[in-house]
Amino acid sequence: MGNFVNKEPPPPMVLVPPIFDFPPLAARTRMLVPAYDLLFVKLALQCLFEDYFEDARNFSARIMLKPREDPHIDLVTTVSGPLDGSKEGNAVFRWQRDLEDPNSFVEVSVSTSEPFIRFKSCVYLPELGLGIFGILPLLIQRRTHSENSGFIGVRYGSENLSIGTSLAPFSLSAGFPSCAWLVGRAGRLCAGVLYKPPCEGIKDEVDFRHLKNWSWAVGYRVGSGTPLRPSFNVSLELAANSELTASFYQHVVVQRRVQNPFEASQVVGITNYIDFGFELKTRFKEHKSTASVDRSTFQVAASWQANKNILLKGKIGPSLSSMALAFKSWWRPSFTFSITAISDHARGGASFGFGIRIEDLREASYERADPNYVMLTPSKEHLAEGVLKKFGSQPMFQSKVDSGDFDNLPTELKPFERII
Template sequence: MGNSQTKKPPPVVLVPPLFDYPPLSARNRMSESSYNVLFGKLALKCLFEDYFEVKDADNFSAKFMLKPTDDPHVDLVASVSSALDGKVEGDASFRWQSDVDDPHTFVDLSVSTTNPLLLLRSSAYFPKYGVGAFVVSPLISKKNDKLSDEHGIMGLRYGSTNLSLGASFSPFSTKEEWPKNAWLVRKMGRFTLGMQYEPLDKNKDTAKYKDLRNWSCAASYGIGSRSPLSPSFNVGLELARNSQFIVSFYQHLVVQRQVKNPFEEDEVVGITNYIDLGFELQTRVDDSNTSNTLSDSSLQMAASWQANKNFLLKGKVGALSSTFTLAFKSWWKPSFTFNISANNNRRTGRTAFGFGLRVDNLREASYQRADPNFVMLTPNKEHLADGNVWKMEKRPMLQSDLDAENFSELPKELRPPQMIL
């Protein structure tokens, strides 16, 4: 006689895709200083800016991120924004990428309604040697608008898992700006230290290297991998141009909660949520009377909660205003994202609203369901017994190979870059 009890399938936890990963700004990081994107700066920028469509006036924005099915090496990103009672601004970029899975070698041609009108950006990186070169060149600009980098910028860089250094310069500029900027970033365990030299345009002093206003330095302490499916924690300190002290904090949480959805199978017992928290304090350390362009201090905090693959809630609170946004994403092909934002200005007491639309087929949502190859419940000997009844209250919700940094089974867009800092 056979076993009358039926062996139940092991329970699983749903792992929805992130709304936007990797962020679009990360695709162009090889064409700028590593100092400007490390120390948690890129993550904080996405947290403080993405989906906050409104500032002080009612507006609408739309973005299209598309690529042809026949040639995945090219794509087009176009955006337009307009205040309901103001002018329309927009830009578009056409990009060719050498390797579909590696965004470090590319050519990008951008057009914009603002200056420069036409911009060429290109980068080439050779991971075997860790060296790369990049070019950023305005091709067409408004004649009555002077650009500090109107002659273009060229740069060289070296990157490894623990070191990044490089410099950029304007080869055809009449000004003595050699280099235009230079950076050095070193990672030692969980600590990351770096400095950057970037001379001020208004600084005519010949001893530019001795002027502390041309130097910036930063340090951060970070825990966790760069995969969004793994929690991370980062605290950063920066002294910018010997005049501004910046303290920042960013934490990415991957948590699980129980799910009771009648439309799901019985083995689905939980769902993964993503929570992001950010804090940034900027305060001046020099004589504030020397510059009227910057306030003495500024403070902003933000939080983001992705409840599932379809809903994202974000909020940002500052000294002068507060902004909240709700986004809904449909994972069709292409995917559509709608969001509405509300901004309250404490100075004027006015509340403004913003609406956004995004159409995207650059990212594949192949991991919106639980995948036992890379996310499983904590294994134990209970599952070896036929007919065993699983007990929810006695089982951890999630235990993943991510703890051991085993990313081989992750979707390609969620694997952290291992070759460069």
């Protein structure tokens, strides 16, 4: 009886919400993207600057479905266009060999904007670090660019080095690489070079001696690829011998106190994810094709995931500024409604865009973490024993995260693979 009266209450816990949108659709085909773009966070900045930002007076709807009988396949369909005009649609059917590894897959996509059928595929051998990838478009009437003729490529990736190339065997520039890269990192420093001719399909323009076909970049990285750890990335790129780009991307993990009557009494806080990005482009050499383009442009964006239901994003540019609010309901299937407010600095006035997403790819689950997981300010709650006995579950601990023990966590909270 005395043991029952003196029983210690469960230790205080902190909620860790699921990632709002995982995986980002752009990241599912990252094996088709040069490692040059991945190492210098171009893909991460693209998601930050574009996801959930709808165009002015535009509506988009996206449906993402995965059958329970076979989780290796899924279907993503999108319809978008002006609120008072015609709409365009596309659909992507995907088969993925391993649920935990998105690098080996087959995709078939169709679109009404430019009628075609496009096959995308990649086979990755993690034990060798080798990947073979390709894109084959069909039913295209005019193949004016090499990308419309399809390409095949090969890549090698390790934790500190990546090299790869792609060829367009059916284009006018057959025999010349349509893209090639070499990137590496040593500690927190990284550097890379990218060869990509801007004028595809013209043999005279694919000469390796033309500096405009080359891009160079250096960067500094801190942190890992898991959403549960902060990260810091800054890079400087010289592109096409005419454009200098400075970019910055930071992922921050913070905790705030929460009072939720639907949670257990020992839940004292919630984890938030904050992302911030900046990109500045300055053109110091003018070409005929860019004579009417501004010499300098920039964009700044930030996002805040307050919990598993609410995401707030903002973006500022020289001519437009946007704010986006997305609300996700985690039913099955889940629904996400977003609204974007756009301010035109040149013309004045505001306009709005709307979007809706239906998703049946995963289920939401709050993870429990020991308050020492992120909290930096000591409190009496930090003296609690780190064991949660309710429902027989056990919380995450900072020691496990530091040691790389993510085995019991959802895929979206684990670190991305270490290969470049």
